[in-house]
Amino acid sequence: MAVKTATTAPKGAKPRKTAPTGAPQSPTSDKSAATATAKIVAKTVPIDRIDRDPTQPREHFDEGKLQELALSMKELGQLQPVSVRYNAATRRYILIMGERRWRAAQIAGLTELRTLVHHGIEDGDPETLAKAVAENVGRADMTPMEEAKGFQRLVEFGYDIEKVAAMCGKSASYVGWRIDLLKLSLPLQEALIKGHVPIGLAWYVANLHHDNQARFLGRWVRGDFATARDAEAFAQACRVEEERQSTQGSFFVLAEGVDEAGAAGAQGGLFGELELPAEERERIVSERKKLVRKIEQLGTAGTILAEIATMDPGELALLLGGAQGGVGGQRMRIDHLKDVAGKAVATLRQAQAVASVRAGALQIAPDAAADTASNAA
Template identity: 35%
Template sequence: MTSKASTTKKRSRAKATAKKEVNGKKSSILQIQNLPLGNIKPDPEQPRKTFNKDALQQLSESIEEHGVLQPITVRQLNGHYIIVMGERRYRASKLAGKKTIPCIVRTYENNDVLEVQIIENLQRQDVEPTEEAEAIAYLSEKYAPADIAKRLGRTDNFVRQRLKLAGLIDGFKHFVRNGEMTISLGVGVALFEPEEQQMILETMGEDFNAHQINRMIKDQTYDLDKASFDVTDKKLVPKAGSCIECPFNAANQGNLFGEGKMVCTKAACFETKKSKSFLNVIEKSKKENILLIPEIRQYWADDENNQLVISQLEKSGLKVYLLDDVEIIENPIKPSIEAIKIEYQHYDYSEDELKAELEEAMQSFNEELEQFSTAKEKGFVNGIVFHPETYQNKEVFVKVIEKSKDKSSEYSAPLANRKMADCTPEEQIVKINEREIRKKQIENNKQFEEVVQMIRETEYINSKKTLSTDEMVAFSISLFENNVDYMSQQKYFSKFLGDSSKMTKVEMVENFKKKLKKEVFHKLIRYMLTKQVHFGESNHLNNLTNISFYNAMQGYYKSKIDGIEKEYVEKRNKREARLKERIAILEKKIQELND
């Protein structure tokens, strides 16, 4: 009885006239009408596109028993009624076999109808996140995020995150809709331009992999707290302005990386600012005669990235001193009890023991401060030390380590920085030999690159000849050196492995054997051989994979490889003959000086 009485009261209220406030404006008194379902059509522009089938069926059963308790809102258009609010009730009524449905007919101006639909849908609890994001993006064309948040009863951060999510490309929206991708991860991907998102999507492959996406996001974002430049500087790159106000600063897009965390999501802009700031440091070094020292040890000087940095300094007219060539005195940081507690947080120290550690740290600090304060008196000059990758830098005092030629007080710059004419005959021979080693490395690499390029342009991969022993050895070593990670297995071997998620390791091996064909195996190995060789400084003389590849190719392209080698041998012989003559002259001079 109670249920029927309640239903009767609700129906009575539904039949009564009502004043409604929509979009902040009061409407006139409107009469509820029972309209035929056949005269009503869903709005094709309706922002809500998805409806839960199970929930719709439950509502249909409720309507079949109790009727529609809340009228839908419609507008007239070309002899029909278009739904403004209540498409779910309309769909459920059709499922329940109803012929009519209670409606409020309203008139709307311009885009008011779409705005009402959007706000009505966004206030529901079951809105799909990407549709919610697109709807909020539509509202953002007219309202500020704070205004949208007030209208929806949401936080500013929620609205900003949904606005970012709206920028997700369809390929990733699919993963959000089916529940594979979390909203926070979707927002992380949406930080990037559509072209960059497409690249991330293609790199990931067919199967969704949250760990891989997180790693790619981390690789393509930059912590502005660790930037080598002043993030408040508006003039460093005038078109970009300050990072503080930049829309690509995650702190201005909601708390995507934590409360107030400044993270740059525009890689190209960050790299431009980093490079520009480094050029400014170089100019300051030249203008104020400050020694600029890269944090590179002699042992790592031949590394490709380090060579680029060294080359940049040399092209700017600076003498290059590495860490091994100088002494450095930094301005020490005064210790505090808070810093001591952090340093010894994993030790069970008493307050007295921590104070004792602080006293010892203060003593060291005072000694270092004395060194820093008297650095110039001891022959140190102003210097800047910088990291060769991040370009983060700090001002220090520097002294070039004195390396005497004899007992006099004259000292020379490092050999690599001196011109040939300024060197002794012995040093000239050293420089000549070092240059020759370098030239051979570069030359061998070019020769190897030509061989590899030539083979890549042939039909070698499609060859049906039986594999040679050299090819199998090359392939084995290639796997040994480079390994095949899990993602590559899924990407390149999935057709052989089948649905590996439902198999044991033994079943996967058996399935692989069953599907493997000799022709495919040959093609796979030859594909691996041509892709796994290494260019750069790793030529075929100093890399196991490459020399095995080179030997393997000899059996197929001997005459072509011989032709390439012959040209390089002739060049090398001519150059070495000239060098022998030059060294012979220098050795004669040395003999004369010693006599």
């Protein structure tokens, strides 16, 4: 192929360019006989004859903002009509757009609402759902999971992801990433809704098996990760390990309660180093010593940079002004070091995640997993 309320793609994710496998193409523009005769009538309707649409993607409403809207409606009345459709079988009205106003009107004690009544619309009409999703998507108080469910329902109605994106004013990648969030376990969905997990991180975790999602959530809640970026790298490493072990006929499950110190002490054995041929072990030991020596030399660079950081700018200008390249040339050299250092930190973050995952991994053979399930039953 991301809590900030992200509208950007998770870093490192691959863009989704096509609809999910098997997704049908967009419905044709041909209308059914009922839809063809649809008409819209302005009408005042008793509130107690209006029902919410059970397919409405929004499920959470900010109570504080509802109270504010209710006070406004009590003082000024209803400023905009709501859209409803008439159900001839029940002789009741179902909301299409305007559920916030409907809820606030009830709080305000209003007994009637001005409506635009759509006749001839059947239950499950995809265009009606599309309007509801398009109206709500991107609102600050609409949760990522509500968006995901709304997008997924449109796909189930037959729209491909590109069409859904166009209707809702989003990119196809945005729609695809939101739908991917539906792979989250219920506890993680709840954590995302409440803002306890950043959306970018949630997307990476959604790619894990549910057992590992639960164990990951435990680590996140305990504060095992220094930053969200570290947590993302850990989730990515978990996914790679899941795929690696599945190709070997094993299941990968994160162990619980493994701290960083324990992981560091166990890395050699868990990486399988002792199982390698003697020649390969010798190579690893030799390369390890070389790399560690090089990293230790960074202390000299750090000392030089610390000295420059504390110098008087006027003195620096005097000393370096006559040097080749001048002050600007020396700054460019240090800027280059900063860029390379940033990339090195990112790579080390990923390496640390891989080490932590493998050190805290339980490898379960299929036969053992089957025996465990049988005993539990």
